[in-house]
Amino acid sequence: MNLAERVKTLTPSSTLAITAKAKALKAEGHDVIGLGAGEPDFNTPGYILDDAKQAMDAGLTKYTPSGGIVELKQAISEKVKRDQNLSYDNSQIIVTTGAKHALFTLFQVLLNQGDEVIIPTPYWVSYPEQVKLAGGVPVFVKAEETNAFKLTPTQLSEAITEQTKAVILNSPSNPTGTMYTEEELEALGQVCIEKDVLIVSDEIYEKLTYTEEKHVSIASLSEALYEQTVIINGVSKSHAMTGWRIGFALGNEQIIKAMTNMASHSTSNPTSIAQYAALSAYEHDDTEIEEMKKAFHERLEKLYQMITDIPGVSCVKPKGAFYLFPNVKEAAEANGFQTVDEWVEALLEEEKIALVPGSGFGSPDNVRLSYATSLDLLEEAAKRIKRFVEKHQ
CATH class of the missing domain: 3.40.640.10 (Type I PLP-dependent aspartate aminotransferase-like (Major domain))
Structure with missing residues (x-):
């Protein structure tokens, strides 16, 4: 079947692609740490859940x-x-x-x-x-x-x-x-x-x-x-x-x-x-939002330090959202890879760390790391990335 021309130029979402590959490896039993997620790892606040249930019970459906x-x-x-x-x-x-x-x-x-x-x-x-x-x-x-x-x-x-x-x-x-x-x-x-x-x-x-x-x-x-x-x-x-x-x-x-x-x-x-x-x-007020924001800030400070300590990696420190976008071109070249995309793929295969290549964001020298996950996992991820870089030097 011939599809409409307008959909033939679409580029698949790189964030969804890396997430799908990480999930597939997890399903095979691998210890994968996925840093591709673009969503908070907190649950929706309880008062919102309660009010949504009340709306359902009231027939607002x-x-x-x-x-x-x-x-x-x-x-x-x-x-x-x-x-x-x-x-x-x-x-x-x-x-x-x-x-x-x-x-x-x-x-x-x-x-x-x-x-x-x-x-x-x-x-x-x-x-x-x-x-x-x-x-x-x-x-x-x-x-x-x-x-x-x-x-x-x-x-x-x-x-x-x-x-x-x-x-x-x-x-x-x-x-x-x-x-x-x-x-x-x-x-x-x-x-x-x-x-x-x-x-x-x-x-x-x-x-x-x-x-x-x-x-x-x-x-x-x-x-x-x-x-x-x-x-x-x-x-x-x-x-x-x-x-x-x-x-x-x-x-x-x-x-x-x-x-x-x-x-x-x-x-x-x-x-x-x-x-x-x-x-x-x-x-409602922003009390629970502030707690989530506080946790993200703590993760940012620790992850930023760990990532920028890795040889060949530099990073503009973010002021908001929940992502780091480090430049890893120097590390990738020192590790013998032609592109950052290849470096990201090898990192996932060898160390089971899922990052999103910056090429999907129009910036092929960078990668995106989401810190919307636990501090323990972020620390482990940083250790694995550093180990990968040092092993390939």
């Missing part, structure tokens, strides 16, 4: 409005007002089946054939694929490691053409954990305003930051940037709710209406019970 229940929209509105001093009406909010679905739907309603979207590299693996599925053209701009993987205003300005429709900013970032300052966002935002480029601000890791420097939403910096930005967020990372699949988008009423209309013909609505679970997440 039917269709909901395509754009989400009114109560959750209001809770999201109050959340962004509280956290970012931003005001959005319900007509400017859509609740989606995960933040990934929010991004996918946004590109579907935004892009015409040939429209360009600027994507700084390293990037989250689904950005370019979603742009391509919408008929758009991903335009990659290398955010230099020497600049903490941050896009500069000059780079952004030079990449913009008459076909440019949007730029994606992800802060804190997956895979690097880097975070833009208020001043950096203002400078990038000014370029977008001058050249009328929509800003897609992916803020899914906003609650997971580990320095005195706080997350800032670019939409909060001026009225003009508020109008120029669509925010993408959700409860997956902040509340350990990856499987519940609840995200949202905030922005221009016309864009949100188009997204809602499209959702009505694709998903109908986000799962009703998951919406009430997300409502519970935003109705």
